Amino acid sequence: MNSGQVHSGLIIVDKPQGWTSHDVVGRLRRLAGTRKVGHAGTLDPMATGVLVIGVNRATRLLTFIVGTSKTYTATIRLGQSTVTDDAEGEVTGGSIAAAVTEAEIRTAVAALTGEIQQVPSSVSAIKVKGERSYARVRSGEDVDLPARPVTIHRFDISAIRRVSSGRLQDVDVTVECSSGTYIRALARDLGGALGVGGHLTALRRTRVGPYSIASARTLDQLAEDLGILSLDDAGRALFPVRELSDAEAADVSHGRKITPNAEPDAPVAAFAPDGTLVALLENRGGAARTVLVFAPGGKE
Template identity: 45%
Template sequence: MSEREAWEATGAIVLIDKPATWTSFDVVAKTRGMLKIKKVGHTGTLDPMATGLLAICVGKATRLADQIQAEEKEYTGAILFGAETDTDDAEGMVTHTSPTAHLTEALIREGAERMIGQQLQSPPNFSARKIGGQRMYKLARKGVAVEAPPRSITVREFQITGVNLPEVEFRIVCSKGTYIRALARDLGRGLESGAHLTALRRTRSGNFHVDEALTMEELRNLLADTKPQGPQE
């Protein structure tokens, strides 16, 4: 039995290291095409700019998608101070700039520590959250101003792992539904300096780690290597 046939028969969770510029749906569609299996879904959207762990549920394992999506997540990335954008990341247009001369490593670390714990978070305007049945990013593209009600999230860890002002690197452990872009935005506002996300990588989702994940090329090679062989002469 080939790998594809086994996954279709019993279900499988395939861990993918999503490349930058790909949407989460791109990964699902490509995986579906490689496997020739219709029942394929992901367990938590990653923005196109982001890389890292995307757990893909195949066949009968799709019933586990909600359970996996509810697990705690871990991310690494970078935040640039001095400017906010309309998307809260480097993909958007700068909406305003702010001074950074007052920022110090100690001040930023203190700001990150203050964000640890349960809190209400307002999503970015460009997000998949629905307002009146429409995705916020679609409304934002039309120039429609909307304000989504904040949701409760929990930040368990927010570590500053590198400092090269006006940019810092971080590691965050948080609950499902947390927008890391919004944390970057709110950190900047709390320090009286705009900020936006410049890099993001998901390293863990529950007990799944990105070190265990396959690239799309590795998945393609795995499936090619396990195709059933014809009869030997």
């Protein structure tokens, strides 16, 4: 299969544990026969679940998908802290969590819900003076990252159970959050608030924007059929929609401004009368202007 045969669009992958997001991109490049493949938001190797992949011209949509809200299921272990805030790092401390009550856990979870200031995990990919934070940590440097605002729309507890003869407690949760939230940091902060330490032992992303785990496919399934979601369908799923006249579609395809969108504060997917995604538009200076223009036709 070569790039001339592969349509532009999105692939919703159920990432396996142990794979990096870059590993998945490499596999999809080989399956799709094109170098123009990217992903919309990294998942750690330990994590599984929804990874949105863009192929050919759909890679231009990935910036917008990165900023959408996400949903995760996770397990937080109370009673141990680790250097990475997850199960892959060395244990650095903690206290016996046997005496922590369910009511105390629920109170601490409630305090971490809503608009909060979160310090990212020190082993995140955030750059510090041009170098990834995790690289500085691995070289032995202490890294202090500034807190930043995130929104935890939902932080629900589904189960609490004692492990290691009751010395530790595992808390199964579902988290719906804004882009830029670190679930590892939530685990760390929950353990810190309870005074016993905490880290993440399991993480599965179940939704990215409009794309859920129900529509995700394993790499083995994708090897049989890539199942690319069309650029047109992606535009309708991700943005408010504006249907253009033939004259408007011609103007927009050449980057010319048209009358303002009905949606004043967000990009709008603009479609030609034949249903083809022509461009993304946003209101600026009293008119709708192009953010991205997509070339006609379904192929690269």
